[in-house]
Amino acid sequence: MASVTKHLQQKIRNRARHGKKHPKGQVKGDINVTPLVDVVLVLLIIFMVVTPMISGGVQVDLPRTANHSKKPDDGKDIIISVTTDKSVYIAGKRLASYKDVGKIIEDEKRRFPEKTVFVKGDSRTTYGAVRDVMEQLNKTGIEDVMLGTEEIKGGPPGTAPAAK
Secondary structure, eight states, rough: OHHHHHHHHHHHHHHHHOOOOOOOOOOOOOOOHHHHHHHHHHHHHHHHHHHOOOSSSSOOOOEEEEEEEOOOOOOOOOEEEOOOTTTEEEEEEEOGGGGHHHHHHHHHHHTOOOOOOEEOOOOTTTTTHHHHHHHHHTTTTTTEEEEEOEEEEEESTTTOOOOO
């Protein structure tokens, strides 16, 4: 009995030292995690680099305000951009006229009622260009409109930063 126990202990020690032996042609059941981790890290880096580049609307220079309320971009906004040349864009697509805003927003709100309207007016455009867009939204019955601004950074409260 003692020799059988010593024999089993020796067998267990050999397996622990040298690993489990697989007969030739048998599939190894262990998963090699290293390539999986490599792929996941590469994908993570790609998403971290690309995500800031994906922005809704058209690039505009937003007006700066001291009382800026931050709202995270959750992708549930209908973004209307008004550029310096008074061009109007909805979700990055240029409209022929600002008068088309009402019809397009009304259709979008009918399909996705939970979306909010976010107007980004360039600080160098005329007040009238943004007002025309707001008027079209009002005519279609849109009452909840958010206006895009940037926070004034640095300096004492109540002072604007130096011009660029």
